[in-house]
Amino acid sequence: MSERRLVVEMRGVVKAFEGGRVRALDGADLQVAAGEFVAVVGPSGCGKSTLLHLIAALDRPDAGTIIVNGEDLAEERDLCKHRAQEVGLVFQMDNLLPTLSASENVQVPMFEIGLPARRRRQRAETLLGLVGLEGKGHNRPAELSGGERQRVAMARALANEPGILLADEPTGRLDSASGRRILDLLEQLRRERGLTVVLVTHDPAVADRADRIVRMLDGRIVEEAGARPAGAASRAARP
Amino acid sequence: MSFFGLIIKNLARQRVRTGLTVLGISLGITTVVALGVITGSLKSTAGEILQMGGADFMVAQEGAADLSFSIVSEEDASALGARADVQRAEGALFHIARVGSNPFFFVVGRRAEDIAANPPQLTAGRTWRADAGAEVMLGARAASSLGVTVGDSVTIEKRDFSVVGIYQTGRLYEDGGAYVPLAVAQAMAAKAGVVTAVFITVKPGEDPVAVAAGIERDFPNLSTISNVGEYGKVDQGVRMLDAGNLAISVLAVGIGAIGVMNTMAMSVFERTREIGILRAVGWSGRRILRMIISESLVLCLVSAVAGSGLGVLATRAVLLIDTVRNLLEPQYTPDVFIRGLVVAVVVALLGAAYPAFRAVRLAPMEALRYE
Numbered sequence: 020m021s022e023r024r025l026v027v028e029m030r031g032v033v034k035a036f037e038g039g040r041v042r043a044l045d046g047a048d049l050q051v052a053a054g055e056f057v058a059v060v061g062p063s064g065c066g067k068s069t070l071l072h073l074i075a076a077l078d079r080p081d082a083g084t085i086i087v088n089g090e091d092l093a094e095e096r097d098l099c100k101h102r103a104q105e106v107g108l109v110f111q112m113d114n115l116l117p118t119l120s121a122s123e124n125v126q127v128p129m130f131e132i133g134l135p136a137r138r139r140r141q142r143a144e145t146l147l148g149l150v151g152l153e154g155k156g157h158n159r160p161a162e163l164s165g166g167e168r169q170r171v172a173m174a175r176a177l178a179n180e181p182g183i184l185l186a187d188e189p190t191g192r193l194d195s196a197s198g199r200r201i202l203d204l205l206e207q208l209r210r211e212r213g214l215t216v217v218l219v220t221h222d223p224a225v226a227d228r229a230d231r232i233v234r235m236l237d238g239r240i241v242e243e244a245g246a247r248p249a250g251a252a253s254r255a256a257r258p
Numbered sequence: 259m260s261f262f263g264l265i266i267k268n269l270a271r272q273r274v275r276t277g278l279t280v281l282g283i284s285l286g287i288t289t290v291v292a293l294g295v296i297t298g299s300l301k302s303t304a305g306e307i308l309q310m311g312g313a314d315f316m317v318a319q320e321g322a323a324d325l326s327f328s329i330v331s332e333e334d335a336s337a338l339g340a341r342a343d344v345q346r347a348e349g350a351l352f353h354i355a356r357v358g359s360n361p362f363f364f365v366v367g368r369r370a371e372d373i374a375a376n377p378p379q380l381t382a383g384r385t386w387r388a389d390a391g392a393e394v395m396l397g398a399r400a401a402s403s404l405g406v407t408v409g410d411s412v413t414i415e416k417r418d419f420s421v422v423g424i425y426q427t428g429r430l431y432e433d434g435g436a437y438v439p440l441a442v443a444q445a446m447a448a449k450a451g452v453v454t455a456v457f458i459t460v461k462p463g464e465d466p467v468a469v470a471a472g473i474e475r476d477f478p479n480l481s482t483i484s485n486v487g488e489y490g491k492v493d494q495g496v497r498m499l500d501a502g503n504l505a506i507s508v509l510a511v512g513i514g515a516i517g518v519m520n521t522m523a524m525s526v527f528e529r530t531r532e533i534g535i536l537r538a539v540g541w542s543g544r545r546i547l548r549m550i551i552s553e554s555l556v557l558c559l560v561s562a563v564a565g566s567g568l569g570v571l572a573t574r575a576v577l578l579i580d581t582v583r584n585l586l587e588p589q590y591t592p593d594v595f596i597r598g599l600v601v602a603v604v605v606a607l608l609g610a611a612y613p614a615f616r617a618v619r620l621a622p623m624e625a626l627r628y629e
Contacts, residue, residue: 136260
């Protein structure tokens with residue numbers, strides 16, 4: 020990991036809620052290298068999701084430094100650009116817009132980078148093909164299964180070709196077959212696109228497919244384990 | 259999917275609410291357009307009076323509340339005619355009389371010599387004689403509306419007149435009314451020795467503006483009116499119409515803006531989580547702002563189109579009333595529809611301001627946590 024370029028670097032990050040009474044992150048340090056697949060695990064409330072949200076710049080830390088692709092987020096004036104282009108986010112709930120079709124949902128982030136309508140449609144088709152949803156572009160979220168919706172969400176996360184994919188319990192609400200398919204897809208994307216993946220999970224089986232497992236407790240990273248060469252994870256985890 | 263397509267989809271998701279909002283704003287714009295058409299038409303019709311007899315301008319009593327209340331003595335009318343810079347000064351008395359079911363029949367008392375010097379275009383019959391006491395010339399619209407022709411008789415305020423001629427001027431008030439000898443009109447109106455206004459034609463080579471200024475200087479009790487914009491000097495009714503029109507527009511904006519604000523605030527409130535998703539996938543506050551304001555603008559522009567159409571229908575419905583038809587010819591001028599459009603845009607921007615502000619201020623995580 021250390022020989023590769025760092026794409027995420029967090030140092031002494033603190034984030035508190037409820038007027039400081041709840042410290043979700045309490046001096047968290049994390050480094051993620053380009054192309055790495057990192058799983059963040061830990062009990063509920065340990066700060067896993069908060070860590071992910073801060074990397075995605077959905078929130079700002081109270082203290083500490085977060086550097087993503089060499090840019091200190093505290094000095095970044097345009098966090099929208101960061102969210103639109105540097106990272107892609109997949110939530111536990113698919114968070115698709117219910118009135119839009121699958122293709123339109125995938126196109127939504129592309130407005131921010133000024134792609135013309137035709138290119139947006141083409142790129143959405145390509146991405147839906149990539150996640151195995153050819154021919155489902157016209158379907159609305161309500162017409163898709165949970166696994167399919169999550170794959171649409173993944174296609175949307177990749178809409179602006181980010182280098183980092185952040186996934187917050189992406190398989191948490193799926194049956195095991197659908198969950199396995201999502202994880203296969205993550206590995207495929209990382210392999211084919213050199214994507215860096217940071218995944219938050221409760222599930223040890225899911226975490227086991229990562230190159231590295233980062234364990235959190237009470238807002239701190241307490242253990243890092245299982246560092247394996249990139250690409251070894253998928254072979255190890257498959258039945 | 260285009261940005262506009264997204265706007266339409268957002269509006270279409272709550273069809274009933276969107277439809278009711280459009281209806282509400284449309285009714286406001288209907289009022290603005292209908293009132294604008296009626297006001298403009300009344301002003302235009304009133305402006306036609308200025309052209310009576312091909313005059314350069316009209317002289318009436320300074321500060322009269324309504325032109326029909328204006329009183330100019332016949333001495334002043336003669337003095338105006340005797341001025342070196344005036345070629346012709348024709349005094350006329352306007353009297354509103356009841357004829358049949360029409361309570362606003364326009365009677366113009368004119369001197370026989372003025373008629374002779376500047377005869378109207380007759381479509382039938384002749385002009386009345388100088389000593390005629392019970393002869394009347396009817397405007398073509400009035401004759402048609404009353405169903406009478408030359409040789410018939412009409413009753414104007416309990417006086418029977420014999421119709422001796424029918425004229426056409428192209429001016430609504432005159433064509434919808436009658437010419438009677440000045441003395442007869444003065445007797446009907448109980449205004450002996452006075453006229454309502456004097457129509458001035460300046461001598462060739464004279465500047466009408468300079469002549470009008472000279473008259474106002476020499477006759478402080480009189481005002482000159484050269485165009486409809488100056489009508490307020492002798493007729494507060496036009497000013498009141500303008501003020502009423504403005505008040506209705508302001509009310510339409512106020513009520514419309516509250517309606518739009520309610521709709522857009524509800525829409526933003528319901529979509530809090532979706533706005534959070536849009537922020538999470540990289541949408542800037544400016545784009546969110548554009549989305550909310552565009553939705554509001556589309557709502558209001560659709561309302562403007564519907565309201566303008568309803569406004570035209572409303573004025574046509576009003577014109578089905580005989581009395582109104584004799585008072586105004588509808589003028590569908592662009593400025594009336596532009597006013598409706600401006601009202602719609604102002605309503606859209608005012609109504610969307612708070613919801614858009616709220617949407618932009620939403621922190622992504624706060625919005626995403628919203629259930």
